[in-house]
Amino acid sequence: MTEAALVQPRNRAILLMITAILCFTLMDASAKALSLRIGIVPTVWARYTGQMLLVLVLVAPRLRTVVHTRHPWLQFLRSVLLMSATALFFTGISLIPLTDAAALMAVNPVLITLGAALFLGESLGPRRIAGIAFALIGAMIIIRPGSDVFSIAALLPLGAAACYSAYSLLTRRLGPKEDVWTSLFYTGLVGTVLLTLAVPAFWRMPDAAGWGLIGLITLFGTFGQLALIRAFSLGEASMLAPYSYTGLVFAAAWGALFFAELPDFWTICGALVIAGAGLYVWHRETYRR
Structure with missing residues (x-):
């Protein structure tokens, strides 16, 4: 295959x-606004149920083909991981500024690099280990354990990052083995079923603005998932990981625009350390190739 064909x-x-x-950061901003109106569990439920309904409409003509999967347990596991990441992150952004949460979530590209080495057979040398260590240092700068600004809520985006990294690696593992719509279908199905069992205990009826936010979460979440699955089907996880840092810019913009949240000095410093660590790892991988 020629170089042009690969590019x-x-x-x-x-x-x-x-x-x-971009879609995910817009979904996060919508979810932050919605969670303040109806709570976390109904917000996460709305995210998955809305996606499930939209996917059903889009794949209805070939539903029998879409529901067929050769890897049901992998589909179930990746769906649970993404649902866990969503729940942890939505809870986090309801308690701390959107930019802070996004900066902490930004450790996931480096975690993907670590996971790719451990589970996908990619090499893990001292430079990659150093990149992972510096990314965690950046997270500690933002969290600042022992300081007055530290809160348990700041750990939630880190948990979300770990779950999301595992989900991304499983998505890459499935890659072209599964239809994009099949993966998207099971992502929505598992989350919808599990959350429907839990939501009655937490339900609050949305107002008109709340229903509008649910619609936005559905659209942004569904098309974001579709784009992500397709991206990992076309490109390597380690090659795509650095582009996750565009989320820091998007999140800062939405936080300032919609919630009047401006990142402080330490959040900016920590975010730069995290992004720098991830970009360094990416540079070393590109250089070696």
Whole structure:
């Protein structure tokens, strides 16, 4: 295969990755606004139920084909991981500024690099280990354990990052083995079923604005997932990971625009350390290739 033939899928994967991150940050901003109105569990339930209904409408003509999967347990596991990441992150952004949560969540590209080495057979040398260590240092700068600004809520985005990294690696593992719509279908199905069992105990009826936010979460979440799955089907996890840092810019913009949240000095410093660590790891991988 020629170099030009290789570049085209790579560029498409990068564009899809950035599109996915844009959709996810808009979904997060919508979820933060909605959670203040109806609570966390109904917000997470709305995110998955809305996605499930939209996917059913889109795949109805070929539903029998879409529901067929050769890897049911992997689909179930990746769906649970994503649902856990969503619940942890939505809870986090309801308690701390959106930019802080996004900066902490930004450790996930480095965690993906670590996971790719441990589970996908990619090498793990001292430079990658150093990148992972510095990313965690950046997270500690933002959290500042022992200081007056530290809160348990700040740990929630880190838990979300770990779950999301595992989900991304499983998505990459499935790759072209599964239809994109099949993966999207099971992501919505598992989350919807599990959350429907829990939501009655927490339900609060949304107002008109709340229903509008539910619609936005559905659209952004569904198309973000579709773009992400397609991106990981076309490109390597380690190649795409750095583009997750565009989420820091998007989150800062939405936080300032919609919630009047401006990142403080230490959040900016920690975010730069995390992004720098991830970009260093990416540079070393590119250089070695």
